[in-house]
Amino acid sequence: MKFTNEQLNAEGIRQWNWIQKQFLNCPLLLGNGFSLNFSSRLLYRNLYEKYIETCPKDVEKLFAEFKSTNFEIILEHLDSTERVCSALEIEQHKITQNKNLIKQGLIDSINRIHPTPDEIKIDQIKLVAKKIKEFDQIFTTNYDLFLYYLILESKKFGDYFYMPFFEDERFKRFNTGDIFKSNHIYYLHGALFVFNKSVDTIKIKRDENWLIDVITKEISKDNYPLFISEGTSEMKLKGIQSNNYLTYCFRELKENKNKNLVIYGQSLSDQDLHIVKAIDENYDKVAFSIRISENKTMNELKSEMNRIRSILKNTEVEFYDSSTLFEFE
Structure with a gap:
């Protein structure tokens, strides 16, 4: 059913512009719900x-x-x-x-x-890229290519993949000391365009080909993306700890100097309890997105809010209507 802003506010679900001053220039954590706004084909x-x-x-x-x-x-x-x-x-x-x-x-x-080039809406990418520049750092559990193109369009964020990889010039190598950018994106569970080569973690550079085609060719040659797909939170954490790049990203989430965090499209499910723990132990306040849809009752929304409060016991939580942060059309 539909709810008015006043009804949502009465239950503690704010409009983003009502709380955004509390979260100026803070980090942003994105989950699969963010990508679903670009393509519903990315549902599990x-x-x-x-x-x-x-x-x-x-x-x-x-x-x-x-x-x-x-x-x-x-x-x-x-x-x-x-x-x-x-x-x-x-x-x-x-x-x-x-x-x-x-x-x-x-x-x-x-x-x-994954959507083909014809299905990617460039105007949509530009619109979201403009909004995403309002944040200081970006953390994501997403694996798809939308953020790859959003980051290119924003021209604000680096990703620590800037060193030459001499074995294959199609790639850039991960290195922690980035003198070119002060704002970064961190792929907490890896991504389709990130690979392991011996002791190095590398990322495919953009070329004239559609990126998913380049990735597919790598997979056909038995070069598989660095992608944490183990089921439990414990196994995901072990996967993170087994790679220097993922370890660095996760440490940056835990040790971020800004103690406020905005969460969008990340449900913080049991499979991501390692992320829940990192947030609850290291952040003072979070803004958590609630997806409002016509087939959700107010009791269902309140149940979701209670679940988030129960797992973020040490962190103050503000809830906001997810449709009021990003515009996708």
Whole structure:
């Protein structure tokens, strides 16, 4: 059902312009809900539908058994099974094989469902890029290409990938000391355009080709993106800690000098409890986006707000209507 601004305000859901002065020049944390404004094809269910069309029968059985379309949930179950097998010294080759198939299937599916150049709205990119410049730093758990192009359009943010990578001039190498930019974006769980090469973390440079095509060619050559897809928060954290770039990004989230944070399109689910903990231990106040839709009741909105309050016990939370921060049309 529809709610007026007054009704939302009475329940503690503000319009962004009512609270924005409290969050001037602060960092922004973006989740999958941000990307869905550009393309609904990036829903988890759509990822699943594309993958299930061609996946092995054993993998299809796993999704059916757990009655889930969420890759991360299935990976979580397989990870638990691996640990049980290891503890009891049971052969686990088939489990590990299917786990790797699902991880690779997730990457392949993301490539298949990503919008084509014709579907990218340049005016939309420019509109959002202008707004995003109001923030000091950007942290994101997103893996898609929209932020890649938004950052290029904004001309404000660096990403620490600026050093030459002499083995392959198509890439730039990660280095922490960036003398060119003071504002940065941090891909907390990796991205489709970030890769590992030996001890280096590298990023594909833009060229005349559509970026998703370049990435697909790399995957076809068995060069896979740096992308944390393990199911549990614990496994994601282990993945982060195993890579110097991801470790650096996560440390910057935890040690940011600005103690206010704006969150948009990031649900802070159980699979991201490592991020929840980092926020709750290091930030004084957050602005959390609430998506208002016609099929949500006020009780459902209040339930979501109560959930966020329950996991951010040490942090003051302001809630705002997500539609009032960014304009996508």
